Amino acid sequence: MNRETPPQHDVAAADDAAGHVRIFDTTLRDGEQAPGFSMDRRAKLRMAQALEALGVDVLEAGFPQASPDDFAAVAEIARTLKTTTVCGLARCQRGDIESAGRALEEAHRSRIHVFLSTSPLHREHKLRMSKQQVIDTAVTGVELARGLCHEVEFSAEDALRTEPEFLVEVFSAAVAAGATTLNAPDTVGYTTPAEIAELFAYLRRHVAGADKVVFSSHCHDDLGLAVANSLAAVGAGARQVECTINGIGERAGNAALEEIVMALKVRGAYFNADTRIDTRKLYPTSRLLTQLTGQAVPRNKAIVGENAFAHESGIHQHGMLKHRGTYEIMRPQDVGIGETRLVLGKHSGRAALRARLETLGHTPDETAMDGIFARFKALADKKREVHDEDLEALALGLDPEATGPWRIVQLTTNTHLGGASASVALAHADGREAAEAALGDGPVDAVLRAIERATGHPLELTDFNVRAMSAGGDAQGQARLAVQHDGRSWNGHAASTDIVEATAQAALAIVNRIERQTPAAGASPRDTQPFETQGASA
Numbered sequence: 001m002n003r004e005t006p007p008q009h010d011v012a013a014a015d016d017a018a019g020h021v022r023i024f025d026t027t028l029r030d031g032e033q034a035p036g037f038s039m040d041r042r043a044k045l046r047m048a049q050a051l052e053a054l055g056v057d058v059l060e061a062g063f064p065q066a067s068p069d070d071f072a073a074v075a076e077i078a079r080t081l082k083t084t085t086v087c088g089l090a091r092c093q094r095g096d097i098e099s100a101g102r103a104l105e106e107a108h109r110s111r112i113h114v115f116l117s118t119s120p121l122h123r124e125h126k127l128r129m130s131k132q133q134v135i136d137t138a139v140t141g142v143e144l145a146r147g148l149c150h151e152v153e154f155s156a157e158d159a160l161r162t163e164p165e166f167l168v169e170v171f172s173a174a175v176a177a178g179a180t181t182l183n184a185p186d187t188v189g190y191t192t193p194a195e196i197a198e199l200f201a202y203l204r205r206h207v208a209g210a211d212k213v214v215f216s217s218h219c220h221d222d223l224g225l226a227v228a229n230s231l232a233a234v235g236a237g238a239r240q241v242e243c244t245i246n247g248i249g250e251r252a253g254n255a256a257l258e259e260i261v262m263a264l265k266v267r268g269a270y271f272n273a274d275t276r277i278d279t280r281k282l283y284p285t286s287r288l289l290t291q292l293t294g295q296a297v298p299r300n301k302a303i304v305g306e307n308a309f310a311h312e313s314g315i316h317q318h319g320m321l322k323h324r325g326t327y328e329i330m331r332p333q334d335v336g337i338g339e340t341r342l343v344l345g346k347h348s349g350r351a352a353l354r355a356r357l358e359t360l361g362h363t364p365d366e367t368a369m370d371g372i373f374a375r376f377k378a379l380a381d382k383k384r385e386v387h388d389e390d391l392e393a394l395a396l397g398l399d400p401e402a403t404g405p406w407r408i409v410q411l412t413t414n415t416h417l418g419g420a421s422a423s424v425a426l427a428h429a430d431g432r433e434a435a436e437a438a439l440g441d442g443p444v445d446a447v448l449r450a451i452e453r454a455t456g457h458p459l460e461l462t463d464f465n466v467r468a469m470s471a472g473g474d475a476q477g478q479a480r481l482a483v484q485h486d487g488r489s490w491n492g493h494a495a496s497t498d499i500v501e502a503t504a505q506a507a508l509a510i511v512n513r514i515e516r517q518t519p520a521a522g523a524s525p526r527d528t529q530p531f532e533t534q535g536a537s538a
């Protein structure tokens, strides 16, 4: 531990004057402990590095006493991070606190987060402690932690259901014992914005030494109010917010980091506060978490959901094309999303269709546009979403619903440790048949290689995405592929209950469009032998 590091409250005073709200990320502790979100050590380290790059001020890396693995993960993160304060959770118990101290030994800056319940319900039924015992236990815990790290945070668990006068007593004692951050968690997601604001204002007025410490909020989302409550706490003077990426956490989750950060950025003048987060990394960090845990965010999730910057209604699209401020309060680029998506479907209008066609390189005159628009509307009535490849076909006067010339006759894949193999048998409308097998890093790669060999069209994969379109055991998955072919980018979509089949159909849809739009391309496919499997190759 580097004891030259300045005490936390000196830093706090300067920062508070500048309206800086510290972001305390607990994705790897409160978030990771929720069912379905556990991560192994490698995943945790990866996430911790992404959170440091995002610019979180404090990263709660875990609960070292919970398990040897948790201890090792906290120690590894503490050793690795260079600028972020690394924090370990501990109950007010000697074993927990010493364990946290050891796990954080190599941190550039360390914090032990000691917590103890304070509400009457918890005192009586969980702790079986009197008020005085709670105060004494908190003081002993903070004092012990103070000698083992750079800074100590004290949390009064279930603070929002604690008598405010008693909370003042506990917090005042914790400050005297050496705590520099006081956290008042809404452990069960029970409070409301007005109520939490009142509590924070009261605490700041009455806690002895309030001017030397940072007040922190930690809100759960049981009533869907975690973000609103956290912001209300900031409005009442909280200068640390505890939150998680994608709002993951116990039960309904914690306040979502990306929502707090963007609310403070977009409404900075209202809150007179901001954070140090590099907001352009919000979306990539959210994506990383979904990849590491396998848990996707809802499509309509604020800031990072697929629809957060997508518009389908004709009225909205028209407004957006005139001035983006009409229907967007922030730019997708500010949160790390490439661009606004005008989703073309049955609600879309002519202006949006023309804008998209122009992006795709087509500038039809008004007469041609009449025909394209009419055919677009007919297609949109049948399909949920009209994709770029459909629009290109419409613009070229081709039938977007045309299939072939290639179709899949048979598809087999085998997955094994370290890779996969696939074999496909294809039939062409002109009577040719082709069969190929290939090896790949996984089934998707192997299928693509086999289709490439069978059709003779090289497909360089640039993007691949699978998403569930419905729920349940027979859920449909949609595969989207983007490939480079002959210096051009091509997209393909297909849906199936089997995602490998959906991938194969999407790849074949691309090959078919290449052949339909550039007829010469189909003249000499690589294999014209009837269903004779060639040797597999990687």
Ligand code: KIV
Residues within 6 Å of the ligand: 030, 115, 155, 157, 158, 183, 185, 186, 187, 188, 218, 220
């Ligand atoms: O919700 C809660 O009270 C907690 C504490 C450990 C801070 O997570």
Ligand code: ZN
Residues within 6 Å of the ligand: 030, 185, 187, 218, 220, 250
């Ligand atoms: Zn919590």
